[in-house]
Each structure stands twice: as structure tokens, then as C-alpha cells.
Amino acid sequence: MISKKIILTGSFGVGKTSIFNQFIFQKFSDKYLTTIGVKVNKKTMNVKGQELSLLVWDIAGEVTQDKVPTSYFLGASGIIYVMDLSRPLTFDKAEEDTKYLKNLIPGAKLKLVGNKKDLLTESELAETVANIKLPIDSITSAKTGENILELFTSLAEDLI
Amino acid sequence: MTQGNHIREDERALEKLKDILLNKDRAELEELRSILNNQDKLSEKVRPIILSHFDFLKENFSSEYEEIVNTLIDKKLKQSEQELLDLIYPSLGKMISKYVALQMTTLKESIESSVKSKFSIGRSIKSMFTGVKESDLIIKDAVVSTIEEVYIIQRDSGLLISSASNQDSMDRDVIAGMLTAIKSFVEDAFNKDAQDLEMIEYGSYKIIIRSYYSFYIAIAVSGAFSATEQFELGTKIDSFAEYKMKLFKGKYDISSEEISLLLEQDFIQK
Numbered sequence: 001m002i003s004k005k006i007i008l009t010g011s012f013g014v015g016k017t018s019i020f021n022q023f024i025f026q027k028f029s030d031k032y033l034t035t036i037g038v039k040v041n042k043k044t045m046n047v048k049g050q051e052l053s054l055l056v057w058d059i060a061g062e063v064t065q066d067k068v069p070t071s072y073f074l075g076a077s078g079i080i081y082v083m084d085l086s087r088p089l090t091f092d093k094a095e096e097d098t099k100y101l102k103n104l105i106p107g108a109k110l111k112l113v114g115n116k117k118d119l120l121t122e123s124e125l126a127e128t129v130a131n132i133k134l135p136i137d138s139i140t141s142a143k144t145g146e147n148i149l150e151l152f153t154s155l156a157e158d159l160i
Numbered sequence: 161m162t163q164g165n166h167i168r169e170d171e172r173a174l175e176k177l178k179d180i181l182l183n184k185d186r187a188e189l190e191e192l193r194s195i196l197n198n199q200d201k202l203s204e205k206v207r208p209i210i211l212s213h214f215d216f217l218k219e220n221f222s223s224e225y226e227e228i229v230n231t232l233i234d235k236k237l238k239q240s241e242q243e244l245l246d247l248i249y250p251s252l253g254k255m256i257s258k259y260v261a262l263q264m265t266t267l268k269e270s271i272e273s274s275v276k277s278k279f280s281i282g283r284s285i286k287s288m289f290t291g292v293k294e295s296d297l298i299i300k301d302a303v304v305s306t307i308e309e310v311y312i313i314q315r316d317s318g319l320l321i322s323s324a325s326n327q328d329s330m331d332r333d334v335i336a337g338m339l340t341a342i343k344s345f346v347e348d349a350f351n352k353d354a355q356d357l358e359m360i361e362y363g364s365y366k367i368i369i370r371s372y373y374s375f376y377i378a379i380a381v382s383g384a385f386s387a388t389e390q391f392e393l394g395t396k397i398d399s400f401a402e403y404k405m406k407l408f409k410g411k412y413d414i415s416s417e418e419i420s421l422l423l424e425q426d427f428i429q430k
């Protein structure tokens with residue numbers, strides 16, 4: 001079975017851990033996030049007939065990505081960068097952060113995610129997405145679980 | 161006779177009377193002065209008193225001063241706790257070492273005597289084939305350090321390359337990831353000279369970590385684990401890594417299962 005490391009990152013309070021918990025059954029307590037700033041868990045998927053083991057590193061939110069220990073990112077094959085659609089400040093930093101991450105792990109596939117879709121109306125969502133400079137790969141709601149599995153499946157397909 | 165002459169006459173009479181009455185006292189006072197001003201004489205007088213008090217103290221010191229002395233000692237101990245510990249620790253360490261060595265010798269002697277009195281076919285055969293003394297085999301059984309799990313993990317990603325274990329543990333991929341996260345965290349937080357985390361200890365468990373260029377090996381050991389054993393295990397891990405590196409030429413073309421078998425053979429005691 002192929003194993004891949006995926007990092008789940010972004011500003012604090014954007015819903016990374018909620019996405020993580022929606023995707024993976026909890027094995028480790030969230031206290032690890034506040035102690036060492038990361039929590040690791042695994043999900044096995046079958047993508048295009050290929051068994052794939054995704055090791056997801058849920059990294060505690062920092063104001064900017066350069067505050068996260070660089071060693072947490074090393075060796076990652078995929079990056080899920082999460083923004084909070086209800087907080088414009090979180091996508092203001094996205095351009096700089098994703099540039100930093102691409103530079104640090106050049107080979108990694110990046111997915112830009114707008115989370116907390118459930119907090120916006122259809123018109124607000126359309127207006128918000130139009131205002132984000134970067135192309136969003138996925139619009140999710142960790143609360144309802146909408147598009148979470150699709151997000152990971154899409155990334156897994158990119159990794160095979 | 162005038163009135164003035166009368167007064168002078170009275171004064172003289174008074175002086176005379178004083179001389180008569182106080183003559184002895186004055187002589188004694190003078191004697192006391194001479195004693196006080198002369199160290200030898202004073203010492204001669206005071207010495208018996210002091211000696212007598214010393215005798216009294218010898219007899220009654222504890223009842224008279226115990227409370228005061230205890231209070232002072234308590235106060236001083238509290239004030240100088242750290243200094244005292246610094247002074248006591250080295251001696252304490254030596255005492256403990258001596259005690260442990262003595263106890264181990266006693267244990268060994270007792271085991272040797274029990275070996276003479278008890279016969280075990282299995283142990284005798286093992287001793288015969290391995291060349292290890294039966295008493296050493298019994299000690300090994302009594303004071304066991306066991307390698308519980310071995311992991312080979314990619315250094316950067318934390319992905320598990322292979323593992324071996326003598327027990328059912330939780331998901332080893334996840335353990336490898338969290339172990340790498342902890343290792344990275346410690347090295348990032350305290351790293352000053354590009355050093356690697358070498359050991360994690362909790363309770364009677366130790367995780368010995370040896371880092372190499374692209375991977376690291378983590379071994380979980382339970383039980384009493386001496387510094388000598390730790391050193392020997394480190395050397396064993398190094399030689400395994402060197403051997404494995406040769407196998408890894410061509411980028412991990414040996415399967416995880418094959419490595420796991422090698423790990424079991426080399427490290428896991430069934």
C-alpha cells in the first residue's frame with residue numbers, strides 16, 4: 001500500500017480540526033494540538049482501484065505559516081490550505097502563505113479550501129468567492145460534512 | 161568657737177566615722193577591683209564557675225536547649241536546602257551504587273545457590289547451547305528488559321517504512337507520524353547544534369532513537385534497562401542500519417514485510 005503525508009494547515013480558527021475530524025475518526029485527543037502543535041492520523045482510501053494510506057497532519061493554526069516548525073511540513077505530498085469564508089482576513093494571508101509552502105515543499109500538491117460555507121447565504125458565498133484572488137479548489141462545510149470526502153478524494157487522485 | 165569651726169569639726173568627725181565603718185568594705189572593693197583588672201586573677205576566680213556550668217550543660221543540654229537548637233536547625237536547613245542537596249547527592253549516589261551492587265551480588269549468589277538446588281532441563285540446554293551461565297539466564301529472566309517494538313521511519317515525512325512488535329499496538333503508521341511530530345517539535349524547539357532527539361522516557365518505558373540521513377530507527381524498551389544495555393543496543397541498531405542501507409540501495413526496493421522479518425530476527429525477543 002502506498003502511504004502519503006498530507007498537511008492540513010491555515011490560520012487559526014478556520015476549521016482545520018473540524019475538517020480533520022469529519023474525515024478521520026478521532027484517535028488522538030486534541031490536546032496534542034495545544035502541546036506540540038500537531039496531531040497525526042490516518043485514513044485509508046481506495047482511489048482508482050489503488051489502496052492509499054493518507055497520513056494527515058493537522059497543524060495548529062498560526063497567524064502566518066512561517067511560525068509553524070518547518071519540519072512539520074517536510075516530506076508532505078499534499079497540502080490542504082484552509083480559509084474561513086466568513087473571515088476575509090484568513091484569505092488575505094492565503095497568497096503569501098501558499099507561496100511560502102510551495103517554496104518549502106515544491107513537489108507537494110496544494111488544495112486551497114474555503115471552509116464554513118454553512119455560515120454564508122448563496123449570494124454572500126458568490127460575492128466572497130469572487131473577491132478571493134486565488135483559485136479555490138474546494139468549498140466545504142466541516143459542520144455538515146459537505147465536500148469533505150470529495151476534497152480528500154480529489155487530492156488522493158492527484159497523488160497517485 | 162565660731163559656727164564655721166563647728167561645721168568643719170563635724171565633717172572631720174564624720175570622715176573619721178566613715179573610715180571606721182567603711183574601712184573593711186573599701187579594702188574588699190579595692191581587692192575586687194584588682195581582681196577585675198587583672199586577667200589572671202579574674203580567670204582564676206571565674207574558671208570554677210564556668211567549669212561547673214559546663215558540667216551542668218553536659219548533663220542537661222538536651223532538656224535545656226533542645227527546642228531552640230531544633231528550631232535553628234530547621235531554619236538553617238530550609239535556608240540551605242539546595243546547598244545541602246548538592247553536598248549530599250554525590251555521596252548518596254555512591255551509597256546507592258554500592259547498595260545496588262551489593263544487592264545484585266547477593267541476588268546472584270542466591271540464584272547460584274538455587275541453581276545448585278533446582279534443576280531446569282530447558283535452562284540447562286539453553287545454557288549449554290548458548291554458552292551463557294545458568295545463573296545469568298535466571299537473572300535475565302528476573303530483571304527483564306524487553307524490546308517491545310521497533311520502527312523504521314522516514315525522517316522528514318514520518319511515514320513508516322517498516323516495524324516489528326511482539327504485541328498488538330495501536331496503528332503503527334499513526335505512531336510513526338506522532339513520534340516524528342514529537343521528535344521534530346523537540347529538535348526545533350531546543351536544537352542549537354543540529355542534534356537529534358535520542359531518547360524518550362516514560363515510566364518503565366524508554367524509546368531509543370537513532371537518526372540517520374533519510375530515516376530513523378525507534379525502539380521501545382520496557383523494564384530495567386542499564387546504560388550498558390542502551391549502549392549495546394545503540395551499536396546493534398547502527399550495524400542494522402548500515403546493513404539495511406545496503407539493502408535500501410535502489411530506493412526501498414526491499415518490501416516492508418521483508419524488513420519487518422529482519423527486525424524481528426534482530427531485535428524482538430519472542
